[in-house]
Amino acid sequence: MASKFFLVAQREYLTRVRKKAFIILTLAVPLLMGAFGYFMVKIAQSDSDTTDVIEVRDDSGANLAARLVSTEQLRFVPVGGTLAEAKKGFQKAKHDGLLYLPAGLNVEKPSGIQFFGKGNISLKKESAVKEALNKAFAQLKMQKSGLSQEQLDLLQAKVQLQTVSLDESGKEEDSNALATSGIAYALAFLIYIFIFLYGVQIMRGVGEEKSSRIMEVMLSSVKPFDLMMGKIVGIAAVGLTQFLLWGILSFGAGSVIANLAGEGSEKPRTEMVARSESSAAAGAGSSTAAVSGERIAGPNAATAVEGRMKIFEVLGNLPIGTILFGFIIYFLGGYLLYGALFGAIGAAVDDQTDTQQFMFPITAPLILSYVMGMSVILRNPDGPVAFWMSMIPFTSPIAMVIRLPFGVPLWQLGLSVVLLILGFVGTVWVAARIYRVGILMYGKKVTYKELGKWMFYKG
């Protein structure tokens, strides 16, 4: 019997995986995602927080150019030659602007500084350049007043806010609410979309089998339960294959796009990644950097690494094992539970258009748990709504997975898993009975009352 189940699952898998639609969809989604990602990066770059390269022609004699501190928005590159040459040069080099510091600048009251840009110069860019100049002048003045570099460094407050969550045992843990929420969201979304995509495929598959009138032939060889579970498992394998391919292809496409985007901004990719992670820290850090170019790069890189370390730290402090274990349990449990129900609907109705009335009560808890999960549970992962939804087997696959990264008491997790398993067994039992009767029932408009009766038919 087990081998028949395997044969059924194998057929379901192979016929689907070899379909043109599967291959096209598998290839198209990462491409679309990639294209989407590329445009997002491009849009982000065209936004003001891309790094603009500004050439500096410094004739002031006060070595002001070296004191201009590069930030995330601006990178200053000193150039030589005359102003006219520099004007031609920056456009050729596709740089974003040219700052001209004329000779004989009065430090107390600087004037005659010119900024050349392409097209309209945005207000944001202008103020960024002004700020850099103000800082450079301030430093120059402070140095002139006899403060040492150490004293200057001391003046800068390097503010970094560390958020810490206290658990029940009083152990302190670093928490990064954003990263935790992100993980919760991603896992829940994955389960949600998987159940929906492939649950509907189960339903349609059963419907096709029924309308092609092959059921009786099949049932004289295979038990209805094996037929149903074989289909559910086979389609799960299709889904996992597709997700895996999407993952690999998206990662590949993502790397290519990141490289493309990296070239576009003429910045090493690592720094780009780091920048978003450590924007606050980098801002503070870079302002302490003084005169030399090397000193500019130093703290920047350091804060970047710091930022990435922080992400890993957050990840490290999350209950990774529990999350992974929970995700697999709830992913499989949720899919099997809903898959059986989708299969039962497919068996109960003759016509695909009749599925609507039975679809609603099944999709409702799924959608509800997703919507509530993304709002109430994410905001208050330990609240009563979160608790109850993570206990009910129909909502727990999504609700509990959202709660997992925030930490869930072990007894709650245990109870929820037990309830999920019970719910799964119960649902499959009900679904198998509806399925068994339904697949051989033709030409009958099925009602809920009818479905109720089917459950008590004898084999």
Add this chain to the structure above:
Amino acid sequence: MSTSSPTAILEAIDVRKAYAQHVALSGVSLAIPEQSIFGLLGPNGAGKTSLIRIITQITGADEGEIRFRGQRLNPSHIAEIGYLPEERGLYKKMKVGEQLLYLAQLRGLSRADATQRIKQWLERFDIKAWASKNVEDLSKGMQQKVQFIATVLHEPKLIILDEPFSGFDPINANLLKDEILRLRQEGATIIFSTHRMESVEEMCDSIALINRSRKVLDGPVRLIRDQFKTNTYEVEGQGKLILIHPDFEVVEQKERENGHFYARVQLHAGTRPNDLLRFLIDKVEVQAFREQIPSINEIFIRRVRETMPETLADLQTANALL
């Protein structure tokens, strides 16, 4: 009337099956002799398909027992039974070869054996070129051939064909008949289930008649016919037939043009057909003389009239509709 003989491949013993609204089988007992063609006959809704679904283990009997070669029916017998249901279908988007392989494997055939036999069958039916075609691209007649191959591919000892000739075109129906006879020759037992009794009566060795969930009659066709014979003979010839005799009785007589006549004559008990023939030869020119054999359909109606007169009215309407 059923006897459980040791040579029966399948026995049903007092099988009962009820659904929520109606009783499908009430105490049906049958014995199907090995290597025979068995007709399971009766009007639509009599309970034939219910019985077949119990034999094929799609459903179970509420009471009673099915024995396959003396063993209580169990899942190991699935490999011994081939079933072509009335509702027949195939996976539309699957290739013919793969589909046959899949169905054969589900019936317990190994992959290698199945591949080998599929090749043989496709060659025999001269449809080798279709192996890599999708089922949905085949004509209905072609699909029927594939369905038949799927039924017999695992060389079942018992082949059950529900309404076998419905939907088959005459050419395929003849092909099917030849194959069925050949399969029986090779040792298989075949069950025909149909409400169109005339379509199978010349092929069946034994039959069972079912009406309203009950068996009304079963046994070898020859014996049943003998039992229901009325000792009536049909005579055709030329001349003036005046038949007044204590041993014979004219049931029907028709005069035709040019002195032809047709008559049905019933012999009284103890009278031999040769007595009638001798009597006739002196009177008229006999051109045809044959025993009137009741058709299964006639036997069925007579039997139902005797045993369940209350169902006769709807039976006759049903027959009129056919």
